Amino acid sequence: MRVIVAGLGNMGRSHALAYHAHPEAEIVGLVNRSDVDLPPELAKYPRFKTFEEGLAQKPDLVCVATYSDSHANYAVAAMEAGAHVFIEKPLATSVADAQRVVATARRLNRKLVVGYILRHHPSWQRLVAEARDLGGPYVFRMNLNQQSDGPTWDTHKSLMQTTSPLVDCGVHYLDVMCQITDAAPLRVSGMGLRLSDEIAPDMYNYGQLQVWFKDGSVGWYEAGWGPMMSETAFFVKDVISPSGAVSITEDNKGASDDVDGHTRVGGILVHRPSGDTLIEMPDEPGHQQLCNAEQTFMIKAITQDIDLTRHQSDAVQSLKICLAADQSIRTGRPVDLGETQ
Numbered sequence: 001m002r003v004i005v006a007g008l009g010n011m012g013r014s015h016a017l018a019y020h021a022h023p024e025a026e027i028v029g030l031v032n033r034s035d036v037d038l039p040p041e042l043a044k045y046p047r048f049k050t051f052e053e054g055l056a057q058k059p060d061l062v063c064v065a066t067y068s069d070s071h072a073n074y075a076v077a078a079m080e081a082g083a084h085v086f087i088e089k090p091l092a093t094s095v096a097d098a099q100r101v102v103a104t105a106r107r108l109n110r111k112l113v114v115g116y117i118l119r120h121h122p123s124w125q126r127l128v129a130e131a132r133d134l135g136g137p138y139v140f141r142m143n144l145n146q147q148s149d150g151p152t153w154d155t156h157k158s159l160m161q162t163t164s165p166l167v168d169c170g171v172h173y174l175d176v177m178c179q180i181t182d183a184a185p186l187r188v189s190g191m192g193l194r195l196s197d198e199i200a201p202d203m204y205n206y207g208q209l210q211v212w213f214k215d216g217s218v219g220w221y222e223a224g225w226g227p228m229m230s231e232t233a234f235f236v237k238d239v240i241s242p243s244g245a246v247s248i249t250e251d252n253k254g255a256s257d258d259v260d261g262h263t264r265v266g267g268i269l270v271h272r273p274s275g276d277t278l279i280e281m282p283d284e285p286g287h288q289q290l291c292n293a294e295q296t297f298m299i300k301a302i303t304q305d306i307d308l309t310r311h312q313s314d315a316v317q318s319l320k321i322c323l324a325a326d327q328s329i330r331t332g333r334p335v336d337l338g339e340t341q
Contacts (some may be wrong), residue, residue: 013064140219166207183215190325209325
């Protein structure tokens with residue numbers, strides 16, 4: 001299977017390494033606008049400056065790991081050129097563009113997988129299962145704040161040229177909420193603040209959203225990036241129901257900008273009025289192992305013709321919630337999900 005990887009930042013490099021190790025994948029090109037250092041395993045592959053040069057290699061599969069504002073156009077162009085697509089989150093920067101990408105995949109019968117890495121993590125799968133076993137309605141309390149500096153802060157500032165941390169990171173955790181409640185989101189409100197003169201005047205590097213679901217569930221999510229962020233309670237993952245609560249215990253305090261820390265689970269604490277149960281999760285996969293799992297799923301979706309309809313719909317829904325929060329922050333009023341563009 002001929003593969004092109006577009007975007008060689010942290011995620012793009014990891015996905016390229018996953019394809020390099022997969023017996024059914026052959027990398028025919030790596031695309032990045034600028035020269036970047038690559039791991040030795042990737043040094044032998046052809047490199048191109050433009051996405052068009054990459055598509056000229058006639059790939060069967062394109063991995064889009066560029067900045068968010070190019071996701072939709074690159075995905076559509078790849079599918080129209082005959083390729084299946086793995087696309088990093090967020091799927092697009094607007095609901096209309098996300099729906100356009102999904103519609104193209106269905107019209108052309110291409111496989112489209114969105115990079116929701118937590119869906120491939122056994123500990124997060126267990127969290128979802130334990131929460132659903134408690135039964136709703138639920139209260140969701142989740143955040144991911146990153147005290148970033150140096151190169152990581154530079155990366156965050158680059159990302160914030162197009163996408164806020166609330167959207168970039170939030171799609172993962174809103175997807176988890178939606179998997180657990182399985183109810184339609186109804187209304188979203190948000191608040192945010194620009195805490196640095198190093199980002200654009202219309203961008204914020206701290207944000208929080210609140211979401212209401214049709215089954216009565218409610219939730220909040222917050223995300224902040226930058227050297228000013230606190231590492232106190234930067235990693236909260238709680239799900240509360242009338243029957244008890246499920247929480248991820250903290251195994252990574254003090255490393256809020258460590259990419260492995262964003263998925264690491266020390267254990268899962270299940271609380272019921274009758275008592276608590278701590279579920280240990282030893283031998284968790286690291287970041288690269290999770291990227292390997294994502295690409296194994298991508299290739300399996302193609303070779304085994306897996307139906308991805310629900311996966312794609314869920315990706316649009318979690319993006320819709322986060323973009324509604326962004327709209328709420330910018331307009332100062334709650335958003336009915338039917339209004340979100």
